[in-house]
Every structure is written in C-alpha cells, then in structure tokens.
Amino acid sequence: MLEPIRKPIRRAFAPVRALFVSDASAGILLILVAAAAMVVANSPLAEDYERLFNGYLWSKDTFYLNTLHLWINDGLMVIFFFVVGLEVKRELICGELSSADKRTLPIMAAAAGMAAPALIYVTIAGNADPQLIRGWAIPAATDIAFAMGVLGLLGSRVPASLRLFLLTVAIVDDIGAVLVIAIFYTAHLDVMWLAVAIALFGVMVGMNRFGVKHFWPFILMAVALWFAVLFSGVHATIAGVLAALTIPMRSSDGHSMLEKAEHGLAPWSAYLVVPIFGFANAGVHFLDMGIEQVFAPLPLAIATGLFVGKQLGIFTIIVVAVKLGIARKPENASWMEIWGVSILTGIGFTMSLFISELAFQGNRLFVEEAKIGILLGSIVSAVIGYIALRITTKHPEEKQIYEDARSSTP
Template identity: 60%
Template sequence: MSEPSIIKSAVRNFKALFKADAFEGILLIAVALVAIIIANSGVAGAYRGLFEGSLFGRDFWLSVPGNIDKLMYLDTLHGWINDGLMVIFFFVVGLEVKRELISGNLSDPAQRTLPILAAAAGMAMPILVFLAVTGGASDYRAGMAIPAATDIAFAMGVIGLLGTRVPKSLRLFLLTVAIVDDIGAVAIIAIFYSEPKIMWLLISLGVFLVMLAMNRARVRHLSLFVIATIILWYCVLNSGVHATIAGVLAAFTIPMHSKDGYSMLENVEHSLVPWSAYLVVPIFGFANAGVSLDGLGLSALLDPLPLAIAAGLVVGKQVGIFSTVWASVKLGIVKMPAGCSWPEVWGVSILCGIGFTMSLFIGELAFDGSPFLRDEAKIGILTGSLISAVLGYIVLRLTTTHPEEAADDPNSPVV
C-alpha cells in the first residue's frame, strides 16, 4: 500500500470512529481514565469535594416534606447525579425496552428466545462465579449482582471499532441481549437494593396509574407526561425504591402509537438518546469511576471483592452466554444467528462482560456505607470491563471475515 493510501485509510478510520457506535465506547473509556487520573493526582481533594460537598445544608432539607434521610443524600452533587440525572438514562432504557417489546426484536418470539435465554444465563453465571470466588462471605454478598450487567454503549462501541466485519445478526444479538440484561438489572435494583415504604409506594402506584390512564386517553401533550414523571420521581425517591426506577416506569406510559401514526415514544427516544449517551452517562462515569489507588498495588486485584467481580465479568459472562447459545442450538431449541461462526459468537459473548455503567451503579448501591469496598468494587469493574473489551475485540478481529458487508458500507473503517 502506498503512503498516500495509508494516510487515506488512517483518516477514514479516524472519521469512522465518530460516525459509528464506537465513539460512545471511546468516550466512556476516556472519561473513566480521566476520573482515575484526577482521583490520584494533586487535585483529588477538589474532585471529591466537588461531588461530595454539601450543596444546601441540613436546615434546608429539614424544611422539605418527605424522607429526610433520602433527601439529605441529595445535598451532594453525587446524589443528584445518581438519583436525579441518571433517571434520564433509565428513562431512555425504558423507552428502548418498550419499543423493542412492541415492534422490535423482543416482539417476535422466534427472535427473542435466544437472547432471553443467553441474557438470563449471562446474569446467573457471573453471580455464581462471584459467590465461588468470595466463598459466599457475608461482607461481599451485597455485591454479587455487580458483574451481572452489560454496558450497551461500551459493548456496541467495541463492535463499532470493527466496522461491518461483525455480521449484522451478531450485532443484533448483542444489542438484544444487552436490552434484556438491562431489564434484569432494573429488576435487581428494585428488588434487592430497596427498602420500601408502603405509603409512598401506594402514592407512587397512584401516579403511575394516572400516567397509564393518560396513555389510554391518548394525551398528546408531552409536557403533562414530563410533569407527571417529576412527581413520580419524587414519590419513588421517598418510597425506598431507588429513584431511577421511576424513569423506567414513566417510560412505559409514553404512547407508542396514535391514530395519525405519530409516535411520542420514538420522538422522545430519538431526542434523548444523544443527551443520555454523550452527557448523562459520561457525567455519571466521571463522578463514579474515580477511585483512589493510594496504597493499592497490583496485589489489590487479587483481593476477594475485585477478583470476584472481574472474574464474574470476564469468565462468568462469556461462559454463561456462550454455553447457553451452544446448548440451545445443539438441542434444536433455536437456530444459530445467521451468517456467523462459533468463534464469532464466543467473541460477542466476551464483550457482554463489559459492565461499566450499570455495574458501577449497582456497586454504588451495594456498598453505599463502605467507601473502601466501593472503591474495590470499582477496581474490579474497570479491570473486568477492560479485559472483556480487549479480549473480545481481539477474538472478533481475528475471526470475523465479512468483506462483502464492508464493501457495502463506505463509512466502515478499514480494519
């Protein structure tokens, strides 16, 4: 290849990063690295003070009706990000899940069977690996669900780096598994990381039913749904169930279709996806990925908690998903995804071990009262996610050969 051709290919690859799904994954990696560097630099104190410093003061929250302990958590920027801003992320997840259930891949029983089976095994096996590594120790048990989640943006970002070398059927498989995975993660948060208060739960249910009635009445004013969502968020915040669940519930009430073909759900989803991907999730990552490595060497990776989380993501995810796909196909329960090979299925199974956003979120909930264990969990998450991303990329890079698809896409990178 001549020098001008090499330069042309390099420029083409660089541009493709910003046109494909790759950019979201690259952005998350960059944000995480910056957060870790800052948390271990001379401005670490300012970094922690920014997110953990008091915003309003106790006297302010004492004057506000509701669950004082929970509202006091919102006295920090970290609290507003995790319990407030992340509602947008979960709202977008809810919109995506509803759309997929009504008119997408999850609406077709033939197409959803394999991803659902794979996602279920891909959540169960990491938990078993986690418990095996920690020996079921009670100090760590709260974190067993941390390696059960898959980060859609991160995983699809790695796929984006490979351009169209990865078969479309496998990209669709990965996306569907990640969506089902999100449903499971939301259920885990609602069931295992909540301390429900009956009165506020009933009020939240009442608001949710009103929003469903608005849907049935074909209300077309988005502003009414926005107001109702804010009210629902406040009620869920006080209910003891994590506030972000309000985002998922609210999303399920947004109308999908109307008589004239207008889709409020799709319009809202298209409007919010860029904000969620390029603002909400990076801010969350920057606020939560910063872990101090002071006094921690490589030996810290061998501590029970980070080792269990990393092993759950790297080993548990790929073993659970790949073995389930293999068994389901061999037993004739489902068909192999079209146009792909077993090594490619293995590569995608490895990528499902990238658990950045949702794993960090669950880790914050699991070890809320223990900064040391919370930091150890972050080390395990970042390590396991990085290994899964690199290993998955290498396997797919070496096993995918689909030049006919790459030839059809002028924007695909030359890899």
C-alpha cells in the same frame, strides 16, 4: 495525481476515523471519561474531586439528595433509565423482542449471562467475607455503549446479525438489572409514598389509554413519579423505567411519540448523562493501594465474574439452545465470532458501577474495590473480545450494508 498519496494516508488514519463513527463514539467517550476520572482522582486535584461530588450541599434533614453525587445517581440517571425503558418498550412492541422466535435466544442468553457471573462472584467473594455477597449483581450487567463501541471499531468484520444480537441481549440484560435493583436493593419501604407512586403510575397509564397526544403532560407526571418513588424507598431511577413504559407509540402528527422521545433523548443520555455519571463514579484512588488490595476477593470476584462468567454463561447457553433446536444461530456468524461477542458482554461499566454504589452504600472501601474489579474485568473483556473478533474472517458481503447504515445515521 495525489491519489497514490491519499490512499495510504486514509488507510493509516482509518482506525482514528473509526473512533468517531456512530457505533463507537459513545463507548470511546466513556473510556476517555473513565480514564480522566482516574487521573484526577490520583492527582493533586483529588481532594477537589472528592469535595465536588461528595461535599454536603445542605443537611440531609432538609432534603435527602444533599450531595452532587446523589443528584447524579438518583436524579440525572433517571434520564438514562427513561431511555432504557423506551428502548425496552419499543423492542417489545415492534422490535427484536416482539415475537417468541425472536426473543427466545436473547432472553436465554441474558439470563445465563447474569446467573453465571453471579455464581462465580458468590463463590469467590462469599467464601472470603459474607458481607461481600450483597454485591452479587455487580458483574451481571453489560454496558451497551462500551460493547457496541468495540463492535463499531470492527466495522463490517462483524456480521450485522451479531451486532443486533448483542444489542438485544444487552437490552434484556438491562431489564434484568432494573428488576434486580427494584427487588434486591430496596432498603426500606414507605407505604404512603409507595401508594402515591402507584397512583401516579396509574394516572400515566390512563393518559396513554385515553389518548393524551402531547408529550409535556407525561414529563410533568414523570417528575412527580420520580419524587414519589424517591421517598418510597424504591430506588428513584426505577421511576424512569416506569414512566417510559407509559409513553404511547402514537402521537397527533402520525409519528410515534415513543420513538420521537427516544431519538431526542438518546444522544443526551449517551453523550452527557452517562459520561457525567462515569466521571463522578469511576475515580479510584489507587496510588496508596498495594497489589494485595487490587487482587483482593472483591475486585477479583467482580473481574472474574465479568470476564469469565459472562462469556461462559452466554456462549454455553447459545451452543445448547442451537444444538437442541430451541433457537437458531445468528445468521452468517461463526462460532468463533459468537464467542468473541460473548466476551464483549463482560464489559460492565455504567450499570455495574451503579449497582456497586447501591450494594455497598456507606462502605467506601468496598465501593473503591468494586470499581477496580469493574474496570479490570471490563478492560480485559474489551481487549480480548476485540482480538477474538479481529482475527475472524472478514465479511465483505456485509461491508456495503454497514456503510449504508453509517451514512444514514444522523
């Protein structure tokens, strides 16, 4: 009897429900956290916000990590990078990067999606101020949570093959970003600590080879590895990726130790670590900024790199690879849908913010301008990408697959 009333109510609230499905919730949480950080940074609480994250806890001579901001970026974010490393290893062993035919298109797309934004950035920013060239990698990264969150809002409208493609490209993108951080954002090297880090990594590889079946020895060694890498001059978060690569796929009870660790830590990373990082890093004080600062060369270069460079590089290389027969087009996906997903890769929040802190360490003006560019480029990419995908033909044949996947998610 109440069904005629319930149906329109359910339909009206469907978009709200969509915010909380598994694909979307982590991305939506990041959006809310970023918005909260900006509100606080431009409120009477701005000084408290600054003091909380950048106030000195002790002298730098006592211990290098002497602010909460440093503990978050160099300490807590190791968990995020550890989860990234677990995802990468799983994909390389038994996932979408495990065979040449599966990994060809994602690797090509990710490479082009990093190169094109970097070139656009250097063209705009480098001509304005040579100091800005150091930030070339900022628009090269894609935020998995944000991008998958937008796809989650679209539900079965986007074919499963494209959701998988975006996830795989973002993972390869993360590999590239980690290599960039390790190679280009290492200021100095302490040979002794680097040797200790290499030795500890070797021990962890040996633990894997000799069949250590418990997780806790790997965690203890990972903490030691983080400490050594922290003092080696290489960014400490690289320790998270290296440690993850040593985690074995097997365990004593027949289940994969790697997958158990990933499933256990991924929610903590997505719903605690990354939001804390976002809140600590996304606060931009823009009340005193004029329009000329918002559209200064640095934010303009980053925003253009993310929105234009990402889609240009990825969509172009997909078209070329498919036309030349190098790779197959994602199954059941139109070119319009592929273009829409290419736009979504311009959402670069977590890794872009992280790289901006490394690129312009000690220069708060450049860091603040970089944040503006990241937020502008990410928001425009999310909105335009959503619209582009929203107006494409719906895939009714995929609706049941999508519903089954959602219902099976814990």
